[in-house]
Each structure stands twice: as C-alpha cells, then as structure tokens.
Amino acid sequence: MESIVLIGFMGAGKTTISKELATTLNARVVDMDDVLVERIGQPISDYFEEHGEASFREHETNLLKEALNEESVIATGGGVILQKENQQVLSDKLVVYLKADANVLVKRIREDKVNVRPLAIKNDDGDLKRLFFSREKLYEKLAKITVDTSEKLPKDIVSEIIQQVEVAS
Numbered sequence: 001m002e003s004i005v006l007i008g009f010m011g012a013g014k015t016t017i018s019k020e021l022a023t024t025l026n027a028r029v030v031d032m033d034d035v036l037v038e039r040i041g042q043p044i045s046d047y048f049e050e051h052g053e054a055s056f057r058e059h060e061t062n063l064l065k066e067a068l069n070e071e072s073v074i075a076t077g078g079g080v081i082l083q084k085e086n087q088q089v090l091s092d093k094l095v096v097y098l099k100a101d102a103n104v105l106v107k108r109i110r111e112d113k114v115n116v117r118p119l120a121i122k123n124d125d126g127d128l129k130r131l132f133f134s135r136e137k138l139y140e141k142l143a144k145i146t147v148d149t150s151e152k153l154p155k156d157i158v159s160e161i162i163q164q165v166e167v168a169s
C-alpha cells in the first residue's frame with residue numbers, strides 16, 4: 001500500500017479520519033501532532049509559547065520525512081503545507097485534502113476543548129478564517145484527491161477516500 005497523507009486545516013477531521021481509514025485498510029497510522037507532542041514533551045500550545053512556531057515547524061518537517069519512510073496513513077498538522085521542503089516532499093505522494101467550509105472549521109476548532117490549538121488562542125474567528133483562506137490554494141495544489149468533510153459521517157468520508165484512491169491508482 002502506498003502511504004496516504006491527509007492534509008487540511010485544523011478541524012478538517014484529519015485525526016478522526018486517519019484512524020478510521022487505517023483500521024479499514026489494516027494499515028499503520030501516524031498522527032503527526034501526537035508524535036510531536038511526545039517528542040517535544042509538552043502540549044503544542046506551550047511549545048509555541050516557549051520556543052516559537054519556527055522551531056515547531058522544524059520538528060514537523062523532520063517528522064514528515066521520517067513518517068513517509070514506512071507505508072502508513074499519515075494525519076498531518078494543518079500547517080505542514082507551509083514549508084517549501086514539505087511541499088516538495090508531498091508533490092509525488094498520495095495526498096488527500098480534507099476540505100470543509102470555513103464556518104464549520106472554526107466551529108469545530110472552538111468546540112475542541114481537548115486539543116486547544118495555539119493558533120486558535122491568539123486568533124479570533126475572523127483571523128482563523130483568513131488564515132484558512134490564505135492556505136486554501138496550497139492544500140488544493142498539493143492534493144491528488146479532495147473530499148469535503150463538512151456534513152458527512154466519518155465512515156462515509158473513509159469510503160469516499162478509498163473509492164477515489166482506487167480510481168487514482
């Protein structure tokens with residue numbers, strides 16, 4: 001199985017869908033944020049505060065290359081597409097863009113009290129939407145497959161991904 005890389009903004013469903021997709025395909029799953037939290041030894045929001053975003057991005061860039069060494073379903077963090085190096089690495093990979101409406105994304109981000117994103121702390125809803133719009137073209141450009149997650153159940157999203165992967169391969 002070729003690795004499947006899920007990209008998309010915060011709240012797009014990358015973590016949930018990666019787990020369900022990996023279970024369905026009987027594949028290994030790598031949730032990059034989870035691995036990074038383990039590596040940096042603190043919540044991402046604390047790390048941003050103490051060491052800055054640029055340092056987090058370095059860890060993220062290193063981990064992406066590592067994760068791709070083994071076949072897996074990879075849930076990336078929403079900002080992985082920002083680094084030129086990552087854009088290059090992802091250019092020939094099976095990248096699935098989980099897309100959602102900006103209002104849905106902001107609602108999901110605000111409702112997630114367990115995973116409080118650093119960028120959601122310092123940005124209001126309008127800022128978050130602007131951040132999403134500023135990245136949207138990059139997600140679209142890197143995607144081989146796009147699935148809208150705004151109003152669908154995880155099992156239906158997973159079926160749609162599998163169907164589209166079959167068509168694309």
Ligand code: S3P
Nearest residue numbers: 009010011044077078079117118
């Ligand atoms: C980020 C998204 C987060 C996490 C970090 C930065 C971003 O991951 O990597 O807070 O820049 O969009 P999720 O997309 O899994 O929330």
